[in-house]
Amino acid sequence: MSSLLNNLIVTDPSGSSRKESGGNLIHLQQRPTEDMATQGNRGRLRALASGGGSMCLEEVVIGEEIPYPYEVIQESAEYLLSGTRHRPKIGVICGSGLGGLADQLDERDVFPYESIPNFPVSTVVGHAGRMVIGLLSGVPVMCMQGRFHAYEGYPLWKCAMPVRVMKLMGVEQIIVTNAAGGLNPGFKVGDIMIIKDHINMQGFAGDSPLRGRNDERFGPRFPAMNNAYDKNLRDMAKKIVADMNLSDVVQEGVYVMLGGPTYETVAELKLLRVVGVDAVGMSTVPEVVVARHCGMKVFAFSLITNQCIMQYDTDATANHEEVIEVADKRKKDLQELACRLIVKMAVVDQDG
Numbered sequence: 001m002s003s004l005l006n007n008l009i010v011t012d013p014s015g016s017s018r019k020e021s022g023g024n025l026i027h028l029q030q031r032p033t034e035d036m037a038t039q040g041n042r043g044r045l046r047a048l049a050s051g052g053g054s055m056c057l058e059e060v061v062i063g064e065e066i067p068y069p070y071e072v073i074q075e076s077a078e079y080l081l082s083g084t085r086h087r088p089k090i091g092v093i094c095g096s097g098l099g100g101l102a103d104q105l106d107e108r109d110v111f112p113y114e115s116i117p118n119f120p121v122s123t124v125v126g127h128a129g130r131m132v133i134g135l136l137s138g139v140p141v142m143c144m145q146g147r148f149h150a151y152e153g154y155p156l157w158k159c160a161m162p163v164r165v166m167k168l169m170g171v172e173q174i175i176v177t178n179a180a181g182g183l184n185p186g187f188k189v190g191d192i193m194i195i196k197d198h199i200n201m202q203g204f205a206g207d208s209p210l211r212g213r214n215d216e217r218f219g220p221r222f223p224a225m226n227n228a229y230d231k232n233l234r235d236m237a238k239k240i241v242a243d244m245n246l247s248d249v250v251q252e253g254v255y256v257m258l259g260g261p262t263y264e265t266v267a268e269l270k271l272l273r274v275v276g277v278d279a280v281g282m283s284t285v286p287e288v289v290v291a292r293h294c295g296m297k298v299f300a301f302s303l304i305t306n307q308c309i310m311q312y313d314t315d316a317t318a319n320h321e322e323v324i325e326v327a328d329k330r331k332k333d334l335q336e337l338a339c340r341l342i343v344k345m346a347v348v349d350q351d352g
């Protein structure tokens with residue numbers, strides 16, 4: 001064991017690395033190389049050694065990745081900027097089955113995720129896996145046609161890294177969408193829930209897309225998360241849905257992200273309802289946390305694609321086919337809502 005430890009580098013909380021052969025609680029890891037930064041640090045070993053002078057290996061973690069540094073995000077942003085003449089200030093992340101908005105863009109430039117340096121790839125049905133940049137009613141927009149989820153095997157920082165790419169490209173406001181199960185008994189399948197707040201379950205458990213050394217160029221070490229969902233944008237959206245005669249299918253509520261890929265047990269749903277959750281999903285929160293960290297304004301909504309099953313005596317089950325089917329039926333309304341909102345967001349942005 002000591003020969004293993006002798007080959008490890010200690011990284012202290014300030015990020016400086018040194019070789020270590022003893023001491024109290026220390027964090028040991030391989031020195032990150034440029035290769036690791038761009039390809040992911042798949043084989044990283046981490047060990048915790050503790051005790052009064054005598055060292056013991058308590059934990060070895062294989063497969064954990066070090067979040068991308070600023071320069072790596074910059075490389076992705078520069079690649080996209082060099083491939084388009086558009087300079088979007090508004091970004092959209094399309095949830096399951098909701099990617100059709102991106103197909104509405106005029107004069108669009110399309111970048112499959114595989115072609116973008118340092119980008120993850122989409123693996124889920126209903127997520128095309130392309131960045132589409134173009135004009136929506138004349139407003140430059142960049143749309144993620146497909147997102148990344150923790151259950152695909154991505155760490156939270158990687159699920160949310162495209163938000164930082166957007167930021168470095170000049171995006172200031174973001175619309176985040178998802179498909180979710182309706183837990184509030186007043187919600188119906190097909191309802192649209194404007195998200196007014198979230199519960200960050202992964203945060204409760206000590207994980208965060210912001211975990212690790214903070215780079216102030218992105219944002220502060222301790223960002224506030226009250227008012228994460230911009231009140232003006234929510235009010236704007238409510239006026240739009242009233243104009244569209246959709247008020248009776250629009251709700252406002254609290255979203256929770258669980259890790260998935262399992263849908264919830266009855267007991268889990270009962271617990272979530274007690275703590276005030278209205279809709280349950282598997283995304284959005286990491287992206288919103290990273291967007292707020294870097295100072296973006298956020299608007300988000302869930303399409304309620306299924307009613308959460310709270311009874312034991314039923315054969316009904318939640319399933320992804322239903323999620324995609326319901327999203328497909330509502331896509332026209334959702335696209336119009338997003339389109340009208342984007343036009344208003346652009347006007348407000350111009351007026352300061």
Ligand SMILES: O=P(O)(O)O[C@@H]1C[C@H](O)[C@@H](CO)O1
Pocket residue numbers: 094095096097124147149177178179180260281282283284319320323
């Ligand atoms: O990407 P979103 O959050 O819209 O997708 C939801 C959560 C799972 O990925 C999937 C489950 O059906 O839909």
Ligand SMILES: Nc1nc2[nH]cnc2c(=O)[nH]1
Pocket residue numbers: 179180181182258260262263264280281282305306307308318323
């Ligand atoms: N966790 C979760 N995610 C969903 N996405 C769409 N429907 C659901 C659901 O019922 N639960």
